[in-house]
Amino acid sequence: MIPLRDTIPSRRFPLVNTAIIVLNVLVFLFESSLTPKQQELFIRTWGLIPTRFWAGFTIGGWLPLFTSMFLHGGWWHLISNMLALYIFGDNVEDRLGSFRYALFYLFSGIVAGVAHLVAYSGSPLPTVGASGAIAGVLGAYLVLFPYARVITLVPFFYFIRLIELPALLYLGFWFISQLFNGIFALAAAQVFQTVGGVAWWAHIGGFVFGLLVIRPICPPPCRTYLDEYRPW
Numbered sequence: 001m002i003p004l005r006d007t008i009p010s011r012r013f014p015l016v017n018t019a020i021i022v023l024n025v026l027v028f029l030f031e032s033s034l035t036p037k038q039q040e041l042f043i044r045t046w047g048l049i050p051t052r053f054w055a056g057f058t059i060g061g062w063l064p065l066f067t068s069m070f071l072h073g074g075w076w077h078l079i080s081n082m083l084a085l086y087i088f089g090d091n092v093e094d095r096l097g098s099f100r101y102a103l104f105y106l107f108s109g110i111v112a113g114v115a116h117l118v119a120y121s122g123s124p125l126p127t128v129g130a131s132g133a134i135a136g137v138l139g140a141y142l143v144l145f146p147y148a149r150v151i152t153l154v155p156f157f158y159f160i161r162l163i164e165l166p167a168l169l170y171l172g173f174w175f176i177s178q179l180f181n182g183i184f185a186l187a188a189a190q191v192f193q194t195v196g197g198v199a200w201w202a203h204i205g206g207f208v209f210g211l212l213v214i215r216p217i218c219p220p221p222c223r224t225y226l227d228e229y230r231p232w
Contacts, residue, residue, distance in 0.1 A: 002153040003087050003170070004162070008145055014090035016098045020105065021082050024130055027070045028078050046071060047126025050117050064126075069109035071128035081130045087150070088141045089134075092214075095144055100217055107213075108136020108206045115205025119186060132202035135178075139210025142171045144218070178203045 031039055048068040053061045072078040093101035112132020141148075146168040154161050182200035215222065 001165075001170070003084065004151045004153055006087055006091070006145075006151070006167070007149045007164075008091050010090045010094045012094060014093045016102045016105070017085065017089035017093045020089070020130075021085055024070055024072065024078065024082060028072050031071065043071065043073075043126050043128060047128045048113050048116065049126050050121050050123045052124075053117055054121055065110050065113045066106070068113065068126070068128050069106075069130050069133050072130070073128055077129060081134055085130065085134050085137065089137050091145060091148075092137050092140045095218060095222065096140075096214075097219060100219070104140070104210075104213070104217060105133050105137065108209050109133030111209040112136065112199075112202040112206030116199045116202040119182075119201035120199075127199050127202070129199070129202075132199065132206040135203045135206030136210035138171055138174065139207040139212075140214035141210075142167060142175075143211060143214045144222075175204075175207055178207070 031042060034042060046064055046067040048064040053064070055061065072081065089101075089105075092104075096104060109130070109132050112135060113127075116127055116132070146166070148167040149164040150167055150170045152163055152165050152170065154163055178200055181198070182204050185198075185200050
């Protein structure tokens with residue numbers, strides 16, 4: 001299922017969300033301009049490597065908790081992440097305000113990174129991507145806008161259909177799929193740590209963080225409305 005848009009109008013321009021998207025794109029374009037060897041060095045320098053992190057608490061080891069969330073491993077990785085951020089991030093920023101949203105996004109990414117570090121402490125492979133931080137945004141969106149609808153592209157054999165799914169159903173299914181995959185990946189942790197794969201537990205950690213902290217940091221009035229057209 002590929003989300004295309006939601007049904008909630010934003011009351012103001014999402015300045016921070018747009019800036020994050022632009023920054024991710026610019027960093028990826030810089031990555032793409034490098035030679036393969038330079039790209040590998042760049043990713044290993046600024047990507048999050050669990051064994052390096054746990055080897056010593058140095059600035060060089062800690063910094064990738066922040067920098068890794070602005071790196072991507074390919075065009076599809078970038079596009080899928082930025083599409084999700086574009087769809088869901090503007091409304092969360094709208095509700096939090098730009099400054100709170102910027103801090104929330106960064107802390108979501110950091111918490112997601114820590115979850116990955118704990119789950120795969122022995123991995124020597126670099127992990128990159130904004131998906132952990134975006135998972136925090138998805139968790140917040142689920143709390144704030146559970147009754148919104150997500151316009152979703154669903155391939156069905158030779159047919160492609162557009163359907164509207166409640167955010168509660170779409171994001172709930174997404175989280176359950178991450179959880180099941182995360183449990184399976186832990187069972188095959190040795191394979192993950194030597195071959196690589198999706199950082200499922202970064203997604204899980206970011207999502208749970210978003211679920212738990214959005215209410216305490218949301219400025220009043222912070223309500224969940226029965227439909228997306230109130231209070232607009």
